[in-house]
Amino acid sequence: MIKSLSKPNKAPVVLQLKDIVKTYNSGNVQFNALDGVNLSIHKGEFVSITGPSGSGKSTLMHIIGLLDIPTSGQVLLEGKDISHFKEHQLAQIRNVTLGFVFQQFNLLPKTSALENAILPLLYSDVPASQRHQKGIEMLTKVGLESKLKNTPAQLSGGQQQRVAIARALINDPKIILADEPTGNLDSKSGRDVMDFFHQLHQKEGRTIIFVTHDRELANEADRIVIIKDGKIEIETKK
Amino acid sequence: MLKPSLEDLIKSALRSILKNKGRTILTSLGIIIGVTSVILLTSIGTGLQSYINDQFDKLGSNLVYVAPGKIFNESGGFASGEQSFTNFFKQSDIRKLQRGLGDLAIVFPANESTLKIKFGKKEELTSIVGTTPEWAIYRNSTPPEGQGSFFTKEDVSKQNKVAVLGFSIADKLFGTRNPIGKEVTIDGKNFKVIGVVDKKGGTMGGPDIDAYVYIPSSTFKDITGKDDIMSFSIKVNNADNIEAVKRQTKRILLEDYDKDAFTVFDSSQLLSSINSIIGILTVGLTGIAAISLVVGGIGIMNIMLVTVSERTREIGLRKAIGAYPRAILLQFLIEAIILSCFGGIIGITFGFLGSLAINTFFPAKVTLNSVLLAFGVSSAVGVIFGVMPARRASKLSPIEALRYE
Numbered sequence: 001m002i003k004s005l006s007k008p009n010k011a012p013v014v015l016q017l018k019d020i021v022k023t024y025n026s027g028n029v030q031f032n033a034l035d036g037v038n039l040s041i042h043k044g045e046f047v048s049i050t051g052p053s054g055s056g057k058s059t060l061m062h063i064i065g066l067l068d069i070p071t072s073g074q075v076l077l078e079g080k081d082i083s084h085f086k087e088h089q090l091a092q093i094r095n096v097t098l099g100f101v102f103q104q105f106n107l108l109p110k111t112s113a114l115e116n117a118i119l120p121l122l123y124s125d126v127p128a129s130q131r132h133q134k135g136i137e138m139l140t141k142v143g144l145e146s147k148l149k150n151t152p153a154q155l156s157g158g159q160q161q162r163v164a165i166a167r168a169l170i171n172d173p174k175i176i177l178a179d180e181p182t183g184n185l186d187s188k189s190g191r192d193v194m195d196f197f198h199q200l201h202q203k204e205g206r207t208i209i210f211v212t213h214d215r216e217l218a219n220e221a222d223r224i225v226i227i228k229d230g231k232i233e234i235e236t237k238k
Numbered sequence: 239m240l241k242p243s244l245e246d247l248i249k250s251a252l253r254s255i256l257k258n259k260g261r262t263i264l265t266s267l268g269i270i271i272g273v274t275s276v277i278l279l280t281s282i283g284t285g286l287q288s289y290i291n292d293q294f295d296k297l298g299s300n301l302v303y304v305a306p307g308k309i310f311n312e313s314g315g316f317a318s319g320e321q322s323f324t325n326f327f328k329q330s331d332i333r334k335l336q337r338g339l340g341d342l343a344i345v346f347p348a349n350e351s352t353l354k355i356k357f358g359k360k361e362e363l364t365s366i367v368g369t370t371p372e373w374a375i376y377r378n379s380t381p382p383e384g385q386g387s388f389f390t391k392e393d394v395s396k397q398n399k400v401a402v403l404g405f406s407i408a409d410k411l412f413g414t415r416n417p418i419g420k421e422v423t424i425d426g427k428n429f430k431v432i433g434v435v436d437k438k439g440g441t442m443g444g445p446d447i448d449a450y451v452y453i454p455s456s457t458f459k460d461i462t463g464k465d466d467i468m469s470f471s472i473k474v475n476n477a478d479n480i481e482a483v484k485r486q487t488k489r490i491l492l493e494d495y496d497k498d499a500f501t502v503f504d505s506s507q508l509l510s511s512i513n514s515i516i517g518i519l520t521v522g523l524t525g526i527a528a529i530s531l532v533v534g535g536i537g538i539m540n541i542m543l544v545t546v547s548e549r550t551r552e553i554g555l556r557k558a559i560g561a562y563p564r565a566i567l568l569q570f571l572i573e574a575i576i577l578s579c580f581g582g583i584i585g586i587t588f589g590f591l592g593s594l595a596i597n598t599f600f601p602a603k604v605t606l607n608s609v610l611l612a613f614g615v616s617s618a619v620g621v622i623f624g625v626m627p628a629r630r631a632s633k634l635s636p637i638e639a640l641r642y643e
Contacts, residue, residue: 067558067636088562095560106555106640110257122242122250123560167559 011042013079014174014207015064020073022059022230033059034070035230041175041209046201048221049211056230058179061211065098065177066090078174095123099168101210103180105160107152107167113139114148117166124171138166142196158189165196176200178210182217194220242565251573255580265541266581268534269619273585273612274592275527280608281593283520285601287513294505296378296438302343302472302483302504304491309501316511327467331494335470338490343474343483346372347467349458355451356423357411364407364449366424368458370394374402376473379435379452386418386433394454401429405437406448425461429453480504528615534581535619542574542627553631554639567632574624575617582616 022034033056041047041064051057062068063075066082069090075083082093094100107116118135126134139145142162152160161181168176178197182190194217200206210221218224226234242250255262306326310316327347336345349368354361367373374380374388381387381402389400401422408417408431417431438447459465474483487502546553553566561569586609593602 062637065558088564091557091560091562094558100558102555102640104551104640106551108552108555111253115253119556120559122246123556123562123565124241128243128246171560 009042009045011044013040014043014077015041016074016076016079017063018074018076020060020063020070020075022056022063022068023071032230034063037073037227037230037232039225039232041207043174043207044201044205045207045209046197046222047209047225048218048223049209049225049227050213050215050218051227051233053213055227057211057213057227059230060227061177061179064175064209065100066094091123095120096171097174099171099173099176101161101164101168101176101178101181103183105152105157105164105184107160107163109153110151112149112151113144113155113163113166116152116163117170119167120171126171134170135166138170139163141169142166156189157185158192161185161189161193162196165193169200174207176206176208178208180212181210182212182214247565247568247572248576251569251576255573255576261541262577262580265538265577266534266584268530268537269578269581269616270534270585270588272527272529272531272534273582273616274588275530276524276612276615277586277589277604277608278592278596278602279523279527280520280611281589281602281604282596282600283516283523284605284608285593285597285603287516288603289601290512290516291509294509299505300474300477300480301376302474302480302487302502304470304472304487305501305503306468306499307501308498309503310507310511326500327470329465329467331491332467332470335472335487335490339472339483339486341475342479342486343472344372344376345470345472346370346376347455348373348469348471349455349462349464349467350469351458351462351464353425353462354423355407355411357417357420360411362407362410362449364451366451366453366458368453368455368462370455372473373452373471377471378438381433382436385436386431388433388452389454394456397456397460398454399427399429399457400432400454402433402435402452403431404435404446404448404450404452406446407451408434424451424453427461480506531615531619534616535578535623538574538577538620539623539627541577542570542624543630545573546570546627546631549631550634550639550642553634554636554642557634557636558640563632566634567628570628570631571621571624574628575620578616578620578623579613582613585616586612 017037017039020034020037021032023030023032025031037060049057049060059068063070066075069083073083074081077093077097082090085093108119114132114135117138118131121131121134136145136148139148142165144159144162144166147155147159152163155163161184176197181197182193185193197208197210198220201208212218222237224234224236225232226236304327332345332347339345347369351366351368352363353366355364355366371388371390371394379388379402386402388402389398392398393400401424403411403417411417411422412420417434420431421428422431423429435448435450435452472483472487474480484502484504491500491502556566557563589612590604593604596602
């Protein structure tokens, strides 16, 4: 079923999914949210995942984000099979390899932008003395150097999402995973966020995967993965 | 290496507790009340104990008492049943005991009778003690300078009608006037006041020693017509000899009396009986107060469970960005421990201030032990009641938690 309209990518594969099946049981009915998905993400790629609701794109996102383990199939991170890693091992990989951006921002309330941005460092090896420095660096990068002490309630939606992006970047991750990053934003702020992703991709060569139900946004990516009924139907390349 | 470090965990727990000040205080209230009452009750217990010990010291040390009847039961507590305080021993017993004890100790009698004492129009019913000058020396009852003197051996041998007043009886009869040299009437007979003993403080529950009036033993016999002696005090020359003197005294008295007819004891024995009663009371009351610590712990557990569900999204996020289950467990456990330790510290402060306030009218003494105990118990409560909510938090799936509205 996979139609690849693209010429082969020469960059090394960062993440590879092989024959991923994810089965949910509801009562006596078994249902495959993912049904044999094969997908390779190359270094420096800007990939969008799209599809109608219930198509399995959230499940796919969770598998890519190492938040969930597949029922069968393999997840290879830089060639290493991590499908059977324990929860604490996966947590550590998520911490250093992945940067998450969510639709709901998921910032800690009543907590400053700076403290929010450096939250992942709490679970990494970065010494306490360097954390604030790194946090200021990242918030400067997203243009919030004047809002370090502001709490989420004192920031606009777009600013909150930029704090979340700073948080995702703080551990210099191999992959940035964004789940409907513009879903809760007005069109202008949403545009800013998308522009920022493009900038990260083009200037820094970052690998970015984002999930959206919006076909127009999905088209901005280098490669579009369309998922339907748990299967990857079309992969297109601009 | 533990990630996050303990320092980071404590800092972030403190931060989240400080963000909800009102809730923090309400949550800790149970622990605060529990710890305050534990500290207060133990401080009253120990205060009472040291107060009583002080009183015994003031009454004189290295003393062995001989009293009629059976005072202690076999297990060291006070014997139950009616005590007979009728005059009992004979004058010859003193001489016999003194001979038997030799240089080890000095035996002196104490006869007591409740009689009327009168000065002018004022009249009081009080304890009249007939004794010898040794009483003044060995029971710390020598009048201080400017307040006359105790009677002498000569007063005893000449049966002089002289009296030494306790502090409070002198105050009642004479008020601000100087009693020395004045005439008082005891049981209708005139006595000359030759001294006033300083205030010694009451003996808890016992007779008020400041209301005693001391007269020579020979004169006492003269006015009451009683020749027998109610009790002896025996001053032992050295604390190491107390046991030997007690044994010797018992042996001598057993020659003439039945073993249940008299009791030979020293103040330490009396003291340990009183101390054990106070000890049991303190432990009992503290135990009741400790129940509120358990209630406080349940309060903390409740709030922590609410906190965990309130912060489900936060837990999901933390897990997504790299917190492993144990990091979440420790975070919530430490929050519970800090909440209850915070309550413990406030409770200790309140207990300490409370016991200072009580101390102005009743003996109370906060000991380091009770503070450590209260602190230990409150942190233990935090651990015990914090584990369940923290485990629940650590087991949340990040996907479910992030989806939680």
